[in-house]
Amino acid sequence: MAAPTPTTAARAATTHNRPLLPSPRGALAPSFLRLPPLPRAQAHAQRARLLAPVAAAAPAAPSTASPDAPATGFVSGKPTVLVAEKLGAAGLALLREFANVDCSYGLSPEELRAKISLCDALIVRSGTKVGRDVFEASGGRLRVVGRAGVGIDNVDLAAATEHGCLVVNAPTANTVAAAEHGIALLTAMARNIAQADASLKAGKWQRNKYVGVSLVGKTLSILGFGKVGSEVARRAKGLGMHVIAHDPYASADRARAIGVELVSMEEAMTTADFISLHMPLTPATNKMLNDEAFAKMKKGVRIINVARGGVIDEEALVRALDSGIVAQAALDVFTKEPPAADNKLVLHENVTVTPHLGASTVEAQEGVAIEIAEAVIGALKGELAASAVNAPMVPAEVLSELAPFVVLAEKLGRLAVQLVAGGGGIKSVKVTYASARAPDDLDTRLLRAMITKGLIEPISSVFVNLVNADFTAKQRGVRITEERILLDGSPETPIDYIQVQIANVESKFPSAISETGEITVEGRVKDGVPHLTKVGAFQVDVSLEGSLILCRQVDQPGMIGAVGSVLGEENVNVSFMSVGRLAPRKHAVMAIGVDEEPSKSTLTKIGEIPAIEEFVFLKL
Ligand SMILES: NC(=O)C1=CN([C@@H]2O[C@H](COP(=O)(O)OP(=O)(O)OC[C@H]3O[C@@H](n4cnc5c(N)ncnc54)[C@H](O)[C@@H]3O)[C@@H](O)[C@H]2O)C=CC1
Numbered sequence: 215m216a217a218p219t220p221t222t223a224a225r226a227a228t229t230h231n232r233p234l235l236p237s238p239r240g241a242l243a244p245s246f247l248r249l250p251p252l253p254r255a256q257a258h259a260q261r262a263r264l265l266a267p268v269a270a271a272a273p274a275a276p277s278t279a280s281p282d283a284p285a286t287g288f289v290s291g292k293p294t295v296l297v298a299e300k301l302g303a304a305g306l307a308l309l310r311e312f313a314n315v316d317c318s319y320g321l322s323p324e325e326l327r328a329k330i331s332l333c334d335a336l337i338v339r340s341g342t343k344v345g346r347d348v349f350e351a352s353g354g355r356l357r358v359v360g361r362a363g364v365g366i367d368n369v370d371l372a373a374a375t376e377h378g379c380l381v382v383n384a385p386t387a388n389t390v391a392a393a394e395h396g397i398a399l400l401t402a403m404a405r406n407i408a409q410a411d412a413s414l415k416a417g418k419w420q421r422n423k424y425v426g427v428s429l430v431g432k433t434l435s436i437l438g439f440g441k442v443g444s445e446v447a448r449r450a451k452g453l454g455m456h457v458i459a460h461d462p463y464a465s466a467d468r469a470r471a472i473g474v475e476l477v478s479m480e481e482a483m484t485t486a487d488f489i490s491l492h493m494p495l496t497p498a499t500n501k502m503l504n505d506e507a508f509a510k511m512k513k514g515v516r517i518i519n520v521a522r523g524g525v526i527d528e529e530a531l532v533r534a535l536d537s538g539i540v541a542q543a544a545l546d547v548f549t550k551e552p553p554a555a556d557n558k559l560v561l562h563e564n565v566t567v568t569p570h571l572g573a574s575t576v577e578a579q580e581g582v583a584i585e586i587a588e589a590v591i592g593a594l595k596g597e598l599a600a601s602a603v604n605a606p607m608v609p610a611e612v613l614s615e616l617a618p619f620v621v622l623a624e625k626l627g628r629l630a631v632q633l634v635a636g637g638g639g640i641k642s643v644k645v646t647y648a649s650a651r652a653p654d655d656l657d658t659r660l661l662r663a664m665i666t667k668g669l670i671e672p673i674s675s676v677f678v679n680l681v682n683a684d685f686t687a688k689q690r691g692v693r694i695t696e697e698r699i700l701l702d703g704s705p706e707t708p709i710d711y712i713q714v715q716i717a718n719v720e721s722k723f724p725s726a727i728s729e730t731g732e733i734t735v736e737g738r739v740k741d742g743v744p745h746l747t748k749v750g751a752f753q754v755d756v757s758l759e760g761s762l763i764l765c766r767q768v769d770q771p772g773m774i775g776a777v778g779s780v781l782g783e784e785n786v787n788v789s790f791m792s793v794g795r796l797a798p799r800k801h802a803v804m805a806i807g808v809d810e811e812p813s814k815s816t817l818t819k820i821g822e823i824p825a826i827e828e829f830v831f832l833k834l
């Protein structure tokens with residue numbers, strides 16, 4: 215069947231070195247994805263290769279690796295998981311079925327650094343800072359950091375990514391607990407519950423002092439209309455409050471569905487009687503409630519913070535409380551935890567405080583423990599977790615469909631780099647995906663990561679995985695550009711062909727250089743198997759299994775037999791042969807798939823066949 219032709223208007227250059235990191239919202243996808251079994255044994259093997267990067271390919275820490283480490287890829291046969299903060303029993307039980315579990319709570323930063331090089335995974339809550347120093351101290355062994363909760367502001371994501379370490383969180387199991395705690399603080403604050411309780415326990419009976427305010431009909435502004443924010447909204451509506459929300463990324467339809475109006479930040483701040491904070495702590499939200507923000511608020515506003523202490527400028531809040539702009543605040547979280555003994559907010563009589571208890575219900579902690587244990591085990595096994603925070607997340611059905619193309623992508627990268635004379639100095643790589651699918655319908659992050667892995671691993675000691683692929687390419691000065699060719703035809707097959715081109719390099723097999731001057735390899739998936747279909751200007755067709763010999767020769771009878779018999783004499787099994795020629799009796803390129811690696815002398819003998827002008831042996 216002839217390849218479909220590109221529609222010229224649809225040729226679209228797309229992104230250059232797009233970040234692998236998903237957006238924070240995307241990172242907190244609600245469902246937990248697992249890879250379904252792929253239909254065929256071969257696909258299964260391909261899947262293992264695809265996912266191996268996070269599981270078994272990471273180099274073990276040199277200091278601890280045993281020379282006879284078993285084939286699991288883990289230093290002691292089983293992975294070691296360090297649980298650095300209290301985790302629910304059900305999660306620990308799951309972890310113990312799969313790993314050696316070291317529960318060491320309350321480690322100092324020095325102790326954590328000392329232990330980490332002995333661990334494949336680390337599980338923390340909000341109380342452990344996982345900074346660059348931890349990744350550096352791990353010596354490359356740490357593969358997964360599991361955050362048993364939502365906020366990952368205590369984990370240095372950039373450092374994790376640079377070290378090829380996957381970060382996963384438990385995004386859903388504590389949502390309701392946090393929302394319930396927000397409502398508990400809201401109602402407790404409005405009726406002075408904590409203060410009245412303390413007063414009565416101190417022997418006083420102060421009924422006039424603790425007159426509260428009603429909630430019904432009051433306006434509650436929710437800042438951050440995500441999982442917790444929307445659950446707070448539902449509950450506050452049940453209390454008869456008028457609920458509005460500000461969230462630059464939230465869908466108006468979702469808000470409308472629960473009777474909440476999305477408004478500007480300005481409106482959310484100026485019209486609220488109560489403001490409840492539910493956004494992540496990011497550079498953009500850091501100290502979002504500052505003097506300027508408080509100055510815009512209605513006098514007597516009440517603030518609830520169950521998100522992160524850092525989203526409030528705490529000194530500005532003290533000033534706003536003292537001046538009466540803010541009548542009361544209820545805080546579960548603080549910039550520094552635990553706060554200093556003389557923290558003015560904690561001691562302020564109009565402030566109700568709890569020690570970061572939002573997620574602390576029996577039910578939430580069991581749920582979070584199971585959620586994080588599953589995510590960490592999955593990641594150690596090499597599965598792609600939906601709760602990956604610093605890696606592309608690919609829905610299971612998409613992954614299943616792309617699996618053979620992912621293998622093709624890596625092999626094309628491997629072939630292309632081995633064709634470069636000297637094997638280094640690659641600066642510019644262009645990847646072209648020809649597909650009948652609209653660009654929005656084809657997520658190429660996985661493919662790009664695998665091409666990068668194929669390009670970089672054969673020529674370096676760097677370990678490339680889905681987490682660090684873009685970073686590694688950038689760090690090595692390799693610019694990868696992607697182009698889509700939109701084909702006419704059925705979008706049923708995700709990709710018709712993938713082409714990898716390396717520009718501005720010489721090739722040890724000059725026939726691999728196309729008319730436009732780049733080393734060019736192109737491949738397709740046929741019956742689920744990746745095939746090399748073009749080298750330079752020559753069309754070939756050889757399945758990408760085993761290894762490959764490429765020969766350029768003068769097209770003449772007997773060539774296949776001549777090369778075949780040299781290989782046969784050395785007992786090298788030929789799996790596939792294909793000849794691509796520009797015209798009969800002119801130059802041709804012969805691609806020969808071999809199961810075994812030919813010896814040097816066999817390769818020399820092939821080179822000595824008179825009609826062979828150039829040849830190269832490539833490992834796949
Ligand atoms: N106190 C506690 O124990 C707990 C605290 N949390 C914290 O609550 C917060 C919310 O958690 P989830 O709802 O699960 O997260 P989420 O990701 O579902 O929701 C966060 C929302 O904030 C929005 N957002 C981001 N930047 C914003 C900005 N500049 N202005 C307004 N909105 C913005 C996002 O679009 C998103 O919709 C996080 O900070 C999390 O760490 C969560 C659970 C327990």
Ligand SMILES: O=C(O)C(=O)COP(=O)(O)O
Nearest residue numbers: 339340362363364365573
């Ligand atoms: O999930 C979150 O973001 C939380 O803040 C909960 O923190 P914790 O696990 O209780 O230390």
